[in-house]
Amino acid sequence: MNGQSATHHADVVQAAIATSDAARSALVASWRRSLSLHGLDPAERKAPRRLTEGELSEARQRIEPLLRAADASLDRLYLAVGGIGCCVLLADREGIPVERRGAVADDGTFDEWGLWTGTVWSEDSEGTNGIGTCLADQRALTIHRDQHFFSRNTLLSCTTSPIYDHEGTLAAALDVSSCRSDLTEGFVNLIAMAVGDAARRIEAENFRLAFSSARILLAPVAERSAGALIAVDADDLVIGATRSARLALGITQQILARGLPAADILGGSVNTAEDLDEAERGVVQRAIARAEGNVSAAASSLGISRATLHRKLARFGIRRPH
Numbered sequence: 001m002n003g004q005s006a007t008h009h010a011d012v013v014q015a016a017i018a019t020s021d022a023a024r025s026a027l028v029a030s031w032r033r034s035l036s037l038h039g040l041d042p043a044e045r046k047a048p049r050r051l052t053e054g055e056l057s058e059a060r061q062r063i064e065p066l067l068r069a070a071d072a073s074l075d076r077l078y079l080a081v082g083g084i085g086c087c088v089l090l091a092d093r094e095g096i097p098v099e100r101r102g103a104v105a106d107d108g109t110f111d112e113w114g115l116w117t118g119t120v121w122s123e124d125s126e127g128t129n130g131i132g133t134c135l136a137d138q139r140a141l142t143i144h145r146d147q148h149f150f151s152r153n154t155l156l157s158c159t160t161s162p163i164y165d166h167e168g169t170l171a172a173a174l175d176v177s178s179c180r181s182d183l184t185e186g187f188v189n190l191i192a193m194a195v196g197d198a199a200r201r202i203e204a205e206n207f208r209l210a211f212s213s214a215r216i217l218l219a220p221v222a223e224r225s226a227g228a229l230i231a232v233d234a235d236d237l238v239i240g241a242t243r244s245a246r247l248a249l250g251i252t253q254q255i256l257a258r259g260l261p262a263a264d265i266l267g268g269s270v271n272t273a274e275d276l277d278e279a280e281r282g283v284v285q286r287a288i289a290r291a292e293g294n295v296s297a298a299a300s301s302l303g304i305s306r307a308t309l310h311r312k313l314a315r316f317g318i319r320r321p322h
Contacts, residue, residue, distance in 0.1 A: 006151035034127035069206035095122030130158025166210035
């Protein structure tokens with residue numbers, strides 16, 4: 001961008017901040033934060049700040065479990081968007097890309113623009129931009145070309161979605177960025193869908209890894225979102241929930257700490273005596289199934305006599321498989 005264009009963009013930003021109602025425009029609200037809160041100048045031409053190799057290594061280590069969970073989804077997302085001149089970035093909660101996918105032929109261009117691991121894209125450093133503003137607002141968004149705060153970033157188009165960890169806390173941002181001038185609104189919308197889907201897949205995989213010994217169930221929410229997952233332990237207590245499930249079902253860390261029976265959110269008996277009977281019936285059924293119908297073996301595994309097990313089978317109306 002030449003000096004005249006940069007000055008024009010800076011004037012547009014200043015005028016919008018002065019005359020627009022920031023409460024009605026998320027973009028102008030971000031521009032205002034960039035100018036007033038973070039003390040940035042839209043005409044600033046200094047290159048983005050970059051971490052040292054040591055600092056980047058430490059940043060990667062801090063979210064290593066999430067990086068493992070994200071690996072396959074990053075590859076899949078890049079396969080979808082790499083052919084149209086985009087790169088994929090996974091940034092930590094501080095707005096620092098710690099993982100990247102891109103075409104070797106485009107590496108020089110993206111590196112020059114700062115679309116690279118270790119570059120600081122937080123809103124307080126780079127003003128309004130896809131990664132930083134997504135993290136600041138905690139929402140999926142696209143910052144397209146002259147919507148950026150800095151004039152030097154107005155050739156970029158960045159589509160970003162927040163990623164939440166297994167406790168529902170903001171953990172990262174997934175971004176697809178492009179420097180192409182011919183990126184149409186239709187393409188941007190398709191990219192936004194792909195980024196959102198990939199972010200939910202990363203959250204789900206991270207959740208499964210965090211609760212690897214639990215049963216992972218789809219929560220009964222109105223939208224039937226694939227991201228609304230709960231983790232249930234061997235005692236049928238909910239021990240974890242994704243952000244989508246927490247928001248839909250009102251689950252908090254305090255509720256999980258007190259103990260939340262899965263039946264309370266999945267539906268089922270609320271009669272304690274009936275619950276005990278159902279629990280015992282389930283134990284007996286599983287023992288019979290594992291013993292392939294052999295009553296003696298099932299009784300031995302349960303630590304009861306064969307006669308006692310026969311009485312329980314009759315009581316619960318359980319038939320042995322033939």
